[in-house]
Amino acid sequence: MDSDWKNLPNHLLDLVLEKLASDDFLRFSLVCMSWSSVTKDNPRRPAPMLLVSSGGKPDTWNVYNVQKDKVSDLQLSLPNKRFCGSSKGWLVTVDETFAVTLMNPLARIQGCEENENSIIRLPSLMPPCRTRTDYWARQYDRYVHKATISADPVLNADECIVEVIFGDGCLLASVRLGKDKTWTYRDHRTWHFIDDVIHVGDKVYCVDTSDRVNLDGKIIKQRIVRKRYLVDLNEKEVLMVKRCFRMDKKREEGNRRLYSSFVTQKFEIFRWNFEESKWIEMTSLGDVALFVGANDSAFVLTSKLPGCQPDCIYFHSDWQYKKWNRQDYGVFNLKTQSISKPYTPHALTLLNMTKQKTIWFLPTLRS
Numbered sequence: 001m002d003s004d005w006k007n008l009p010n011h012l013l014d015l016v017l018e019k020l021a022s023d024d025f026l027r028f029s030l031v032c033m034s035w036s037s038v039t040k041d042n043p044r045r046p047a048p049m050l051l052v053s054s055g056g057k058p059d060t061w062n063v064y065n066v067q068k069d070k071v072s073d074l075q076l077s078l079p080n081k082r083f084c085g086s087s088k089g090w091l092v093t094v095d096e097t098f099a100v101t102l103m104n105p106l107a108r109i110q111g112c113e114e115n116e117n118s119i120i121r122l123p124s125l126m127p128p129c130r131t132r133t134d135y136w137a138r139q140y141d142r143y144v145h146k147a148t149i150s151a152d153p154v155l156n157a158d159e160c161i162v163e164v165i166f167g168d169g170c171l172l173a174s175v176r177l178g179k180d181k182t183w184t185y186r187d188h189r190t191w192h193f194i195d196d197v198i199h200v201g202d203k204v205y206c207v208d209t210s211d212r213v214n215l216d217g218k219i220i221k222q223r224i225v226r227k228r229y230l231v232d233l234n235e236k237e238v239l240m241v242k243r244c245f246r247m248d249k250k251r252e253e254g255n256r257r258l259y260s261s262f263v264t265q266k267f268e269i270f271r272w273n274f275e276e277s278k279w280i281e282m283t284s285l286g287d288v289a290l291f292v293g294a295n296d297s298a299f300v301l302t303s304k305l306p307g308c309q310p311d312c313i314y315f316h317s318d319w320q321y322k323k324w325n326r327q328d329y330g331v332f333n334l335k336t337q338s339i340s341k342p343y344t345p346h347a348l349t350l351l352n353m354t355k356q357k358t359i360w361f362l363p364t365l366r367s
Helices: 010-017 022-029 033-041 105-109 130-138 345-353
Strands: 049-053 060-065 070-077 085-087 090-094 099-103 119-124 144-149 161-166 171-176 194-200 203-208 213-215 218-220 227-233 237-251 258-273 278-282 288-292 298-301 312-315 330-333 338-340 359-361
Touching: 049 070, 049 345, 060 345, 070 345, 085 359, 090 144, 099 144, 099 161, 144 194, 161 194, 171 194, 194 227, 203 227, 227 288, 227 298, 237 288, 258 312, 258 330, 258 338
Parallel strands: 085 144, 288 312
Antiparallel strands: 049 060, 049 359, 060 070, 085 090, 090 099, 099 119, 144 161, 161 171, 194 203, 203 213, 213 218, 227 237, 237 258, 258 278, 288 298, 312 330, 330 338
16 A cells, blocks of 8 residues: 555644754655645744855755755756845846846756746846946946845735845845836935845834944944844844954955955844844844844754754855955854854865855745
């Protein structure tokens, strides 16, 4: 008698899911429609996976599994180009016309052809000023510094707003899927030099290079540091993660000019106090690990995900433009104030040989 695997009771499938690492969790969702539905409804939050350029096959990316500390045999068919965002299970790119494109890597894992459920093309952004046209023509894929979306563009198209930080002034622009034919630009006198932007409920939060918080136009100043990320903790708390760097000098081969390269030294974490409108510094994350980079900053509860280190920040390069700059990656432990690089030799080889910046990716599982 053949086993009816696809009709196993949901409670048994949930027990299996609790034992799976992120890439196995994803494979589980691809078995059949009923299993996919179970993964979508399961409250467990899988750990983000790291997309690493294969270093060999064109337009192929490998997946690094944090929990297993290994490079998975799961591969994605994606263009070998810079991703300026990873949000709600989608990747974001920019082309030579400064148009923004959303890509669904999950569809690419399943071997789907390009269709409306895997590729969404958005309008072109405001072109750069004339004095910078030549520069941005060569660096068009970096015209958008970071991008995020408010909801899944397929499951919740009516609720989906794409926000991008772009151009020389790190300005902010947004577009509503299915409603807007052009981008809406925030007032550059108020919204400029933005480091990060997130959606929390129906509000938009962003932080700029002066640590000012802009909540729907209301600005509060803080002190200056190097790089900042905003984290939404289930719409209950908003954290700001500050990334502090050491500047190294390097001379490009065949060039006398010295260039600056920034290497992460430490992180500081702050919680937004809504009542007093100020940041409160935190000394511990407890049973939480954060994942920061060009992606939407993510968090996981490490007690539910063996292999992920508690009270730590997993980080990767996300803002250095020169191609010769080395990958800046590791795990920062808040308790010991130290950085480790707990990667297998295979993973380290791929990290060091890749020409594109790596990015954290948390797939959205859908039925």
